[in-house]
Amino acid sequence: MARVFLCVMDSVGIGGAPDAGRFFNGDVPDTGANTVGHIARACARGMAEEGRSGPLRVPHLEALGLGAAVRLASGAEAPGLEAEPRGLWGAATEVSPGKDTPSGHWELAGVPVPWDWHYFPDTTPAFPEDLVAEVCRLAGTEDILGNRHASGTAIIRELGETHLRTGRPICYTSADSVFQIAAHEQSFGLQRLLDLCWSLAPVLHDMKVGRVIARPFVGARPADFERTTNRRDFAIAPPAPTLCDRVRSAGRPVHAIGKIGDIFSMQGIDDVVKGSDAELMRHLARAVDMAGEGSLTFANFVEFDSLYGHRRDVSGYARALETFDRGIGEILPKLGPGDMMILTADHGNDPTWTGTDHTRERVPVLVAGQGAGELGLMPFTGVAGLAAAHLGVRM
Numbered sequence: 001m002a003r004v005f006l007c008v009m010d011s012v013g014i015g016g017a018p019d020a021g022r023f024f025n026g027d028v029p030d031t032g033a034n035t036v037g038h039i040a041r042a043c044a045r046g047m048a049e050e051g052r053s054g055p056l057r058v059p060h061l062e063a064l065g066l067g068a069a070v071r072l073a074s075g076a077e078a079p080g081l082e083a084e085p086r087g088l089w090g091a092a093t094e095v096s097p098g099k100d101t102p103s104g105h106w107e108l109a110g111v112p113v114p115w116d117w118h119y120f121p122d123t124t125p126a127f128p129e130d131l132v133a134e135v136c137r138l139a140g141t142e143d144i145l146g147n148r149h150a151s152g153t154a155i156i157r158e159l160g161e162t163h164l165r166t167g168r169p170i171c172y173t174s175a176d177s178v179f180q181i182a183a184h185e186q187s188f189g190l191q192r193l194l195d196l197c198w199s200l201a202p203v204l205h206d207m208k209v210g211r212v213i214a215r216p217f218v219g220a221r222p223a224d225f226e227r228t229t230n231r232r233d234f235a236i237a238p239p240a241p242t243l244c245d246r247v248r249s250a251g252r253p254v255h256a257i258g259k260i261g262d263i264f265s266m267q268g269i270d271d272v273v274k275g276s277d278a279e280l281m282r283h284l285a286r287a288v289d290m291a292g293e294g295s296l297t298f299a300n301f302v303e304f305d306s307l308y309g310h311r312r313d314v315s316g317y318a319r320a321l322e323t324f325d326r327g328i329g330e331i332l333p334k335l336g337p338g339d340m341m342i343l344t345a346d347h348g349n350d351p352t353w354t355g356t357d358h359t360r361e362r363v364p365v366l367v368a369g370q371g372a373g374e375l376g377l378m379p380f381t382g383v384a385g386l387a388a389a390h391l392g393v394r395m
């Protein structure tokens, strides 16, 4: 029997998407965006020196083929990642029309998105009046705050005090197909925020808005406002059976780590554990120790994206890659002969790029535990194919 550990490093793209010119950050097309390539270049030039220093040091990812994957995907060099790969390595290209998290994950799990998502216009107000009225009705408030495109950390600094004073929820969106609600955990109430998002989700899903996201925060003053890990994503269910459903239908356990449960609306998933990325790495180590024969463990490490990519924090992103590399380095030696660990990503989020949104990019496909060699370029669905073939499950 065999086991698969499929790990998504959220937003760790490697450039080269052939359709990048059709995706934008503001008015600027994503052509040339390269999350890993540009971080490695910034590190090598001494331009990512906060809390770390010098060239990007990710020896385990490098040995698995991360640098080679950057070169294959985009033709660009990733300074510091020049070692010959000792794992199976390749790069994957997305076909779904969105550069968002559900599109990326569903396609990695074998199901490209067959519809066009609804995006809210970058205007103020961004939301239609009947939607605002429905939010007010469900929240029991006279109005909402925000009602525009925003960065989540900036908008709570800006509107958090008004929210505390008026009780009105802060509603905002981005270049993704999302409706996000920020509210204070104590003053508005965490459960009330989660209930509000849960009640609104079917309305938004009918409009083909991919997710309603609860963004709870704490703190008394703008300088201390901080989002918590109680974030919840209420996503549309995948349109067809995914890798998770296939594995589960074959009578095998499917364990989720991090956001995976939310992204797949728990479809095809037995259990989920959540926490910070540091906690998720410990959960992954435990899964490698404990997961049963024939199982799929599917993990998402979100902090690359949420803490550093959207914030365009190059040093922070480099630190996160180096921390992740150390964590994975401790887990890799635990893999047994029947184990396959796949490290990949769902889209890019180049912290050196303009704007604050994701970037359309190819993603790495690094396979540990199953020998060495080049996998070449594949579609995102090739990742599901690798996992299913290893488990002996039909896709």
Ligand SMILES: O=P(O)(O)O[C@H]1O[C@H](CO)[C@@H](O)[C@H]1O
Binding pocket: 101, 150, 151, 152, 153, 173, 174, 175, 176, 177, 178, 180, 213, 215, 306, 310
């Ligand atoms: O700026 P914050 O709130 O982190 O939001 C980001 O997170 C959302 C979901 O991943 C993206 O659509 C982007 O808007």
Ligand SMILES: [Mn+2]
Binding pocket: 010, 011, 100, 101, 104, 305, 346, 347
């Ligand atoms: Mn993502």
Ligand SMILES: [Mn+2]
Binding pocket: 305, 306, 310, 358
């Ligand atoms: Mn994101």
